[in-house]
Amino acid sequence: QQQVKQSPQSLIVQKGGIPIINCAYENTAFDYFPWYQQFPGKGPALLIAIRPDVSEKKEGRFTISFNKSAKQFSLHIMDSQPGDSATYFCAASAFSGYQKVTFGIGTKLQVIP
């Protein structure tokens, strides 16, 4: 059973477009929602993260939108560039004495020039 559901699995946009990746969760104990970015041949790296007490967080061209009542969150990439082509994972964790992060299945993004 997927605790964090992520869609779409793949996405192709043109340079300058705004790809949107959506995630949903069921466990209301989740209280931290990071996004990880993975380039081919590399391990994932933290991109941006949000806590449920805010509805939006921006870092550069990357924005997380969070809807606590719907238990959904999404990543938007403004003015996307070919260098943003990577696999993106949403994740969630609940602090319960130790850190355990649950990941979505990943979205492979391709930004074409």
Place this chain on the structure above:
Amino acid sequence: DVKVTQSSRYLVKRTGEKVFLECVQDMDHENMFWYRQDPGLGLRLIYFSYDVKMKEKGDIPEGYSVSREKKERFSLILESASTNQTSMYLCASSLSMSSYNSPLHFGNGTRLTVT
């Protein structure tokens, strides 16, 4: 910068072999993790450790064991490799118990093929 180093980039083993995957981190992190990454399934947690000699099962521990004898080193062991363990294995570490201030730092992965 945190460095998490996995000993092998590619590994090919035969069914039934005992396999050791090694991981070392250089930043004195408390927590270490083993994930496997499969297309369409994302990253799934196999085992993690929050202290030397301590270990906790993740979501898919069957067929695996781990060892953490030193703080900087975390080993994943496949007691008897099977073809369904063919996958990309990712090691990660994090500074402390709190999720908010200690992101996961991943190695570049070991692609294991079991034939």
